[in-house]
Amino acid sequence: MSRAISVRRVTIEYDGKRALQGLDWSVRSGESWAVVGPNGAGKTTLMSLLNGYRWPTQGTVEVLGMRFGECDLRELRTRIGMVSSFLESWVRGDERVIELVVSGKYGSTRLWTRVTAAERRRAMSLLRVLGCEDLAGKKSRELSQGERQRVMIARTLMADAELLILDEPCEGLDLGAREKFLGGLSRLAKAKLTTMVYVTHRTDEIPEGFNHAMILKEGKALAAGRIEKTLTSENLSECYNLPVRLERLGGRYYTLIDA
Ligand SMILES: Nc1ncnc2c1ncn2[C@@H]1O[C@H](COP(=O)(O)OP(=O)(O)OP(=O)(O)O)[C@@H](O)[C@H]1O
Ligand SMILES: [Mg+2]
CATH class of the missing domain: 3.40.50.300 (P-loop containing nucleotide triphosphate hydrolases)
Structure with a gap:
């Protein structure tokens, strides 16, 4: 290894x-x-x-x-996924949730290229896993703390980070969201x-x-x-x-x- x-x-x-x-x-x-x-x-x-x-x-x-x-x-950061309150403070607030999730693939909080259909499908499936696909069209400043955290987790998973x-x-995160997320991490760890x-x-x-x-x-x-x-x-x-x-x-x- x-x-x-x-x-x-x-x-x-x-x-x-x-x-x-x-x-x-x-x-x-x-x-x-x-x-x-x-x-x-x-x-x-x-x-x-x-x-x-x-x-x-x-x-x-x-x-x-x-x-x-x-x-x-910058190259290194595209290979690393990060969820933290530290990074969250960099989110501007006027970007749409779907764009924020897709931006995870590029290691920045802003998206400079257009979202492709494949990227949208992948982002939507991650939001679905985290139980918040209905947030896709919202602006990130309109989210509750727990909703934002779920979105940031989906964003991180978008990158297929090493x-x-x-x-x-x-x-x-509420209890249900927490256990679902921990279950996913547990599978990844194993x-x-x-x-x-x-x-x-x-x-x-x-x-x-x-x-x-x-x-x-x-x-x-x-x-x-x-x-x-x-x-x-x-x-x-x-x-x-x-x-x-x-x-x-x-x-x-x-x-x-x-x-
Ligand atoms: N930007 C900063 N400027 C000055 N001191 C800082 C800064 N960030 C952290 N520190 C100090 O460095 C030390 C370690 O902080 P750090 O945020 O790494 O702790 P932590 O283990 O993550 O704590 P917590 O459990 O509260 O999140 C603390 O004493 C903190 O006050
Ligand atoms: Mg800390």
Whole structure:
């Protein structure tokens, strides 16, 4: 298996404060990773780094065989799918949902070419999978938060990305939409056709079949590796400074706090 992500001794500073501190991380193609950690741990910073939206202060980054500093980041971004609130803020609001979904294929939030019939069919089928095909003609600013999130997920899937980056993708989804989406991610993880990195605050939202995990704390990996060895009560208790108990049920992980 080839390497999908290689992060070596990466530090990222904002105004002199370190969001990532000498991080090492390696992901092989086809692996699916859950990334958990407290607010401010550096999760979103790390995801933005993978996409080339943030640049390391120190260290080297290689994603999908492309080394930062020596590659065309626009080309790299067409191979990466991303769902996050970070990207959502770039959406202008006056584009139609159908155009926004199709634009996912081109790695930008604006569409410069006309939508072809084949692209429209594919986009409509993705919107259908997410239960929101009736939104196709709406403008993106007219959507509720959960509707927008579903549309952004469809947009990401449009790209047939080699690497899928999901930063709290279930934020704002209702229970039915969430489970449907997690079921889809679970199938993708088991098929190992694409590499996935999934950031979440809730262990019960880690889809069944995800095989690796990283716990980030203060810009460092507190633990990383096979999910069953990494996602443990001990590691989570240390991460949150709380007596956490983790229960595994039907391939999903549930967090309880021991009083
Ligand atoms: N644009 C920015 N300018 C300055 N500091 C920033 C910026 N973005 C993030 N930070 C800081 O970097 C650190 C890591 O932030 P990051 O957004 O990566 O955390 P996170 O793990 O995603 O947190 P959350 O769970 O709240 O989403 C935080 O201390 C944050 O305040
Ligand atoms: Mg974040």
